[in-house]
Amino acid sequence: MFSKSCEYAIKAVIFITTNSLQDKKVGFVDIAIEIDSPEAFTAKILQKLVKKHIIQSVRGVNGGFYIPFAGISKVKLTHIVQAIDGDAVFNGCGLGMERCNAKHPCPLHDKFMSIRNDLRQMLETTNLEELALGLKSGESFLKQ
Template sequence: MFSKSCNYAIKATIFIAQQSLQENKVSFVDIAKEIDSPTAFTAKILQILVKAGIIESVKGVNGGFYIPKRKIKKTFLVQIVDAIDGDSVFQGCGLGLSHCSEKHPCPVHDKFKSIRNQLAYMLKTTNLEELALGIKSGETFLKTL
C-alpha cells in the first residue's frame, strides 16, 4: 500500500518520537539500525521529513534527530505519508487501471474505495504519541527479532 520509502519514514518517525519522549536525540545511523534500513537511504528520508517539518535535527556532538514533545501528539501518520508518497494512496485504482472512476469502475472499485476511506481515517486519527507509547510499553514493536 505504501512505498518502501514511506514504510521506512513511518518507522523512523515513530522511533524518533519514542526517543524524543525520553528527551533523546538519535543519529541517522542509529535510526537506520533500529528500522533495518540502509543508512544512505535513511539519511535521504530523514532530510525529506525535516524539510516537511515533521522532525527536527541538530548538528554537532550532542546533535541528532528529534521531535519536540509538544509536536508528538499533534503529528499524525497522514503527514508522514503525504510528505513521502503524496496523496497517491488516496487516489487511483485498486487494480492500477488508468481510467477507473465512479462512472467507469473496475471490478474492485467500490470495495477498494471503502478500504481507502478506512485507511484515510486511520492515518488522519493516529498520532505519533500513541504509537511511540505502544513501543515503550512493549505492546508493539518496530523490529522483528
Template sequence: MFSKSCEYAIKAAIFIAINSLLDRKVGSVDIAKEINSPEAFTAKILQKLSKDGIIHSVRGVNGGFFIPKKLISEIKLAQIVFAIDGDVAFKGCGLGMEKCNANHPCPLHEKFMSIRNDLRQMLETTNLEELAVGLKSGETFLKQ
C-alpha cells in the same frame, strides 16, 4: 499499500518520537539500524521528513533527529504518508489504473474505495504519540 520509503519513514518517525519523549536525539545511523533500512536510503527519508517539518535536526556533537514533545501528539500518520508517497494512498486505484473513478470504475473500485476510506480515517486520526507509547511499553515492536 505504502511504498518501502513510506514504511521506513513511518518507522523512523515512531523511533524518533519515542526517543524525543525520553529527551534524546538520535542519529541517522542508529535510526537505520533500528528500522532495518540502508543508511543512505534512511538519510534521504529523514531529509524529506525534516524538509516537511515532521522531524527536526540539530548538527554537532549533541545533535541528531528529534520531534519537539508538544508536536508528537499533533503529527498524524497521514502527514508522513503524504510527505513520502503523496496522495496515492488516498486516491489511487486498487489495480493501479490511471483512470479509475465512479464513471469509469475498475473491477475493485467499489470495494477498494471503502478500504481506502477506512485507511484514510485511520491515518488521519492516529498520531505518533499513540504509536510511541505502545512501543515504549513493549506492547508493539519495530523489529522482528
C-alpha cells in the same frame, strides 16, 4: 499499500518519537539500524521529513533527529504518508489503473473505495504519541 520509503519513514518517525519522549536526539545511523534500513536510503527519507517539518534536526556532537515534545501528539500518520508517498494512497486505483473513477470503475473500485476511506480515517486519527507509547510499553515492535 505504502511504498518501501513510506514504511521506513513511519518506522523512523516512531523511533525518533520514542527517543524524543525521553528528551533524546537520535542519529541517522542508529535510526537505520533500528528500522533495518540502508543508511543512505534512511538519510534521504529523513531529509524529506525535515523539509516537510515532521521532524527536526540539529548538527554537531549532541545533534540528531527529534520531534519537539509539544508536536508529538499533533503529528498524524497521514502527514508522514503524504510527505513521502503523496496522496496516491488516498486517490489511487486498487489495480493501479490510471483512469479508474466512479464513471469508469475498475472491478475493485467500489470495494477498494471503502478500504481506502477506512485507511484514510486511521491515518488521520493516529498520532505519533500513541504509537510511541505502544512501542515503549512493549505492546508493539519495530523489529521482529
